[in-house]
Amino acid sequence: MATATGVYHTSYEADLALRKTRAEWIRLGLIVLLVVSAPFLLNPFWLTVANQIGIAIIGAVGLNILVGHTGLISLGHGAFLGVGAYTSAILVTRLEAPTLVAIGVAVAVTTVIGTFFGLPSLRLKGLYLAMATLAAQFILLFAFRNWDFITGGTDAIVVASPEIFGFTLRTDFHWYWVIFGVAALVVFAARNLFRTGLGRAFHAVRDQDIAAAVMGIHVGRQKLLAFAISSGLVGLAGAMTAHYRTIVTWERFTLDVSVLYLAMIIVGGLGSVAGAVYGATFMTVLPAAIQQLARNVRDTIPMLGREIPAIQLIVFGLVIVLFLLFEPRGLDRTWQRVKDYFRLWPFRY
Amino acid sequence: MSRAYRHNLNGSSLEPGTRQLEIEAVALRFGGVQALQNVSLDVCQGEIHAIIGPNGAGKTSLLNCISGLYRPQEGHIRLHRSDGPPHDLTRTRPSRVARLGVARAFQNIELFKHMTVLDNLMLGRHVHMKHSVWRSFLYYGPARRQEIAERQLVEEVIDFLEIQAVRHAHVGALPYGVQKRVEVGRALCLQPAVLLLDEPMAGMNTEEKEDMARFILDVNALAGVTVVLIEHDMEVVMDISERVSVLDFGRKITTGPPADVKTHPQVIEAYLGEEVS
Numbered sequence: 001m002a003t004a005t006g007v008y009h010t011s012y013e014a015d016l017a018l019r020k021t022r023a024e025w026i027r028l029g030l031i032v033l034l035v036v037s038a039p040f041l042l043n044p045f046w047l048t049v050a051n052q053i054g055i056a057i058i059g060a061v062g063l064n065i066l067v068g069h070t071g072l073i074s075l076g077h078g079a080f081l082g083v084g085a086y087t088s089a090i091l092v093t094r095l096e097a098p099t100l101v102a103i104g105v106a107v108a109v110t111t112v113i114g115t116f117f118g119l120p121s122l123r124l125k126g127l128y129l130a131m132a133t134l135a136a137q138f139i140l141l142f143a144f145r146n147w148d149f150i151t152g153g154t155d156a157i158v159v160a161s162p163e164i165f166g167f168t169l170r171t172d173f174h175w176y177w178v179i180f181g182v183a184a185l186v187v188f189a190a191r192n193l194f195r196t197g198l199g200r201a202f203h204a205v206r207d208q209d210i211a212a213a214v215m216g217i218h219v220g221r222q223k224l225l226a227f228a229i230s231s232g233l234v235g236l237a238g239a240m241t242a243h244y245r246t247i248v249t250w251e252r253f254t255l256d257v258s259v260l261y262l263a264m265i266i267v268g269g270l271g272s273v274a275g276a277v278y279g280a281t282f283m284t285v286l287p288a289a290i291q292q293l294a295r296n297v298r299d300t301i302p303m304l305g306r307e308i309p310a311i312q313l314i315v316f317g318l319v320i321v322l323f324l325l326f327e328p329r330g331l332d333r334t335w336q337r338v339k340d341y342f343r344l345w346p347f348r349y
Numbered sequence: 350m351s352r353a354y355r356h357n358l359n360g361s362s363l364e365p366g367t368r369q370l371e372i373e374a375v376a377l378r379f380g381g382v383q384a385l386q387n388v389s390l391d392v393c394q395g396e397i398h399a400i401i402g403p404n405g406a407g408k409t410s411l412l413n414c415i416s417g418l419y420r421p422q423e424g425h426i427r428l429h430r431s432d433g434p435p436h437d438l439t440r441t442r443p444s445r446v447a448r449l450g451v452a453r454a455f456q457n458i459e460l461f462k463h464m465t466v467l468d469n470l471m472l473g474r475h476v477h478m479k480h481s482v483w484r485s486f487l488y489y490g491p492a493r494r495q496e497i498a499e500r501q502l503v504e505e506v507i508d509f510l511e512i513q514a515v516r517h518a519h520v521g522a523l524p525y526g527v528q529k530r531v532e533v534g535r536a537l538c539l540q541p542a543v544l545l546l547d548e549p550m551a552g553m554n555t556e557e558k559e560d561m562a563r564f565i566l567d568v569n570a571l572a573g574v575t576v577v578l579i580e581h582d583m584e585v586v587m588d589i590s591e592r593v594s595v596l597d598f599g600r601k602i603t604t605g606p607p608a609d610v611k612t613h614p615q616v617i618e619a620y621l622g623e624e625v626s
Contacts (some may be wrong), residue, residue, distance in 0.1 A: 192487065212472075214459075216476035
């Protein structure tokens with residue numbers, strides 16, 4: 001219960017609730033309103049961007065469970081995305097599996113492969129683990145490109161628009177509802193995870209692994225579980241990309257993608273579910289915005305129009321450097337500060 | 350245990366006074382360094398057993414062997430239970446040792462600094478909880494019921510240690526003395542059979558020491574929890590412990606009631622230097 005002088009709880013249920021004040025509920029309502037009205041207001045270009053944001057949210061929340069919440073770095077998540085995409089695409093094209101089944105199997109396969117490549121985390125930490133997962137990235141990419149008999153090699157796999165419960169998902173508008181429905185479920189599940197004992201154990205392993213072991217947490221099992229959940233969610237994002245884009249090629253799952261996803265959670269805020277959402281949104285909107293901007297000024301400043309890819313890269317790097325310098329805890333922290341400012345307004349403290 | 354506390358913090362059902370922790374001829378080496386040499390001692394259910402000794406005597410190494418963090422090259426550490434054969438802790442990994450009821454507070458605070466006091470204490474309940482990925486994702490239903498059920502015991506520990514006011518505070522921001530108290534609380538939430546405290550009063554002022562001594566005595570007297578305590582403050586050790594074991598250079602010199610240990614010639618030689626008066 002929120003009173004004029006603060007938050008007052010009379011039950012543990014209320015103390016554990018995600019949203020405690022009316023302001024928080026209103027904010028959630030506004031976000032829901034924004035998400036529901038967006039597809040009716042956006043033009044086709046931005047609707048595509050919105051769908052990419054939705055998929056990026058699923059992947060970023062998944063990666064953050066591993067990196068931000070459990071403190072294990074992975075440079076292999078770009079390839080895990082590919083495992084999800086390839087598995088689902090192959091099942092649908094070769095075995096003519098129903099899309100939902102294919103996506104389910106893809107999540108399971110990515111979970112297993114992600115957990116397998118997480119095994120080095122039982123012995124390695126920090127930079128060494130980064131190198132071990134980098135190996136996973138290259139091994140899997142090699143498999144995508146060279147195992148012709150499974151993946152079709154460097155040729156793209158073309159997937160038909162999926163049919164779910166007799167309804168064919170063809171347009172961005174249709175996909176929007178599916179993608180954001182799944183993304184909302186993933187965000188909710190992740191928030192729930194971190195208010196239960198299992199999520200606390202992940203944080204314990206991140207903060208102080210010896211103390212975690214002495215408190216009865218099986219550190220190794222916990223690390224592998226983090227890899228499993230994380231790669232499972234990334235596999236889900238990958239499978240959805242495959243069916244949404246209707247084309248799967250190895251070029252979409254390179255090291256760049258791993259780094260892009262890491263950038264999302266760093267910019268958004270490590271160890272925060274909301275942060276992963278902010279980061280995924282920001283890092284997807286940024287290149288699109290630069291592209292649009294360059295297109296608009298193409299006639300007045302032709303140089304800008306030609307150099308879009310270079311400008312995108314420069315801005316991308318600049319943003320990460322600036323965030324590390326000025327807001328290392330990401331957009332989530334920025335948002336906390338904004339909230340604190342208005343909570344105390346008109347006073348400074 | 351009477352009072353308003355509904356949960357029994359003692360995880361052992363042995364009769365008070367029976368042998369609970371049996372350390373037998375433990376030897377621990379790091380390369381050429383002999384950290385522990387033929388150390389044998391018994392800890393009985395319900396006692397406060399202090400381990401003292403000069404710096405580098407091997408006190409913390411012995412606790413680490415009990416916790417399963419170090420694996421001694423020789424000897425056994427047996428944890429006796431009322432319902433089955435004893436467990437050899439020298440062949441058990443730390444997380445399993447905790448499950449068997451051995452809880453630990455560290456010398457240099459090893460709390461989870463980015464978490465609140467409540468989360469730290471709830472982690473003390475980890476071994477008593479069921480953890481399913483799907484139930485955690487779903488939250489409403491079994492997961493929430495479990496959180497609330499375990500929260501009741503945690504709140505009793507919070508009341509017991511008088512840290513109600515900082516329940517939701519992040520541990521890293523708390524004063525040193527309170528952090529020490531939270532760490533003892535986290536170990537208590539495990540409902541331990543044996544509570545290992547590594548210098549719980551180090552770096553505290555007199556008032557904080559008195560508080561901590563009171564908590565240790567309460568845990569022992571009201572709940573009946575066995576306490577194994579490393580402490581440098583001799584007044585505290587002599588005041589609150591029932592038996593004292595003295596280590597020096599990795600060897601045990603003696604075990605006995607504080608009054609006997611105080612006058613033991615080897616202890617005076619090794620620990621206090623020369624006899625005064």
